Amino acid sequence: PAGGVSLRRCSTRVSLEDVNRPVIDRIIRVDHAGEYGANRIYAGQMAVLGRSSVGPVIQQMWNQEKDHLKKFNELMVAYRVRPTVLLPFWNVAGFVLGAGSALLGKKGAMACTVAVEESISDHYNSQIRTLMEEDPEKYKELLEVIKQFRDDEREHHDIGLEHDAEAAPAYSVLKTAIQLGCKAAIYLSERI
Amino acid sequence: AAAAGGLRRAGWRLWRGGRGGGRCQLSPPHRTLQASAVLRRVSDEQKEPLASSSQQQFDSHPTNHQPEQEPQGSRPSYTGQGGQESEDFESEEQLQHRILTAALEFVPEHGWTAEAIAEGAKSLGLSAAAAGMFHSDGSELILHFMSQCNTKLSELLEQEQKLVQLGEAEKKPTDQFLRDAVQARLRMLIPYIEKWPQALSILLLPHNIPSSLNLLTSMIDDIWHYAGDQSTDFNWYTRRAVLTGIYNTTELVMMQDSSPDFEDTWRFLENRVADAMNMGNTANQVQSTGEAVVQGLMGAAVTVSN
Numbered sequence: 001p002a003g004g005v006s007l008r009r010c011s012t013r014v015s016l017e018d019v020n021r022p023v024i025d026r027i028i029r030v031d032h033a034g035e036y037g038a039n040r041i042y043a044g045q046m047a048v049l050g051r052s053s054v055g056p057v058i059q060q061m062w063n064q065e066k067d068h069l070k071k072f073n074e075l076m077v078a079y080r081v082r083p084t085v086l087l088p089f090w091n092v093a094g095f096v097l098g099a100g101s102a103l104l105g106k107k108g109a110m111a112c113t114v115a116v117e118e119s120i121s122d123h124y125n126s127q128i129r130t131l132m133e134e135d136p137e138k139y140k141e142l143l144e145v146i147k148q149f150r151d152d153e154r155e156h157h158d159i160g161l162e163h164d165a166e167a168a169p170a171y172s173v174l175k176t177a178i179q180l181g182c183k184a185a186i187y188l189s190e191r192i
Numbered sequence: 193a194a195a196a197g198g199l200r201r202a203g204w205r206l207w208r209g210g211r212g213g214g215r216c217q218l219s220p221p222h223r224t225l226q227a228s229a230v231l232r233r234v235s236d237e238q239k240e241p242l243a244s245s246s247q248q249q250f251d252s253h254p255t256n257h258q259p260e261q262e263p264q265g266s267r268p269s270y271t272g273q274g275g276q277e278s279e280d281f282e283s284e285e286q287l288q289h290r291i292l293t294a295a296l297e298f299v300p301e302h303g304w305t306a307e308a309i310a311e312g313a314k315s316l317g318l319s320a321a322a323a324g325m326f327h328s329d330g331s332e333l334i335l336h337f338m339s340q341c342n343t344k345l346s347e348l349l350e351q352e353q354k355l356v357q358l359g360e361a362e363k364k365p366t367d368q369f370l371r372d373a374v375q376a377r378l379r380m381l382i383p384y385i386e387k388w389p390q391a392l393s394i395l396l397l398p399h400n401i402p403s404s405l406n407l408l409t410s411m412i413d414d415i416w417h418y419a420g421d422q423s424t425d426f427n428w429y430t431r432r433a434v435l436t437g438i439y440n441t442t443e444l445v446m447m448q449d450s451s452p453d454f455e456d457t458w459r460f461l462e463n464r465v466a467d468a469m470n471m472g473n474t475a476n477q478v479q480s481t482g483e484a485v486v487q488g489l490m491g492a493a494v495t496v497s498n
Binding site: 032072073076077080082083085087088 | 413417422424425426428429
């Protein structure tokens, strides 16, 4: 609601006393930034390829990312985590990446999807490992969420491959460049 | 037996302060260690006469010792000179906490200084040398006070929230909530208002800035959290920055305010909060206007191209 604040339900409160705050803070902040960025990437792709044959596929993946973002918004409020300062930057950078890769054609857009989704699922996997090492019982809910989302992202990755991502122009260069960008984004969003 | 136990506890406490300081290898606590070691040696040799004088000291602060023993569970056992520390005894941190809390009483007279801390230590029956555990500029005392105030504020807001959830109180509109929260927090300064400007300048010293900033930001975050802020975008930062500005300027106004019950300060606060709310509305209006203008231009472009 514009300008107003909504009443928070009691059930969204999480017991904050016994969680490992630094670790959880980082995890939620970077995941939130990631889903936000993914949203913007698909928005950029749709802006260019929305009316093409892969439009529905991209729209489908975009809808799932919107759900992911919604979930992380809730988790962010529940765990009282601050969002990354770089959100306005990811807003623009994500859209530019999506639109730019889509301008290389449908295969280009799919190549971008493959690169990003592979980065994200690797990243989720290492978070799952961290949480399992910490305390699988305490973080059960968070682990469920991340595992589910990791599976979704893997699915997106496979969809990208199915749609001839590998046939995109300069596929390996594109993929490496995008994954480097993702690594930098993850590093920064965890800290800032 | 009780008297000797009292003396042992009083001496043990002093000694503990020294022992705890020994971990950090600082010289001031060693002075305390030596002083209290002498006290204990003497006490062991001459239990009777000393026990009676310490009993007086012990008796004059029963309330200080009792509450502390209760939470510990079983009574600490004294295992003799140079014996192992008992697990159930208070930690150095808890001791420092107690000294600083006691020292607050002496701030209006002595300011935020090592003198106040020394007086506080003495009021607990400890040696004034215990003030050597802390920085000479009184920083820890100020930070301790701020931290206490923040905790009190959190508890107050938590209680208010419970009342609203139980339906026993109306949910306040945001501007009133912010006004009340800031006022409640600033009112905690009133007993120390004479010396607070001194505290503010000490907090600006480079070595204090990280801690004081930390306390300030967590307090502001708490207020917004209880106000019901659920933003997960850049608004999160904007709102906190605005409230920090409101809090800091109101605090400064309060230092200069001589009106009855600080009326002028609360009026200033009300105006600033109203400004902030207007700013939010204006930002929204600007955005809607901007969107409308863009749509108008697009429509015009389409018309012209056809």
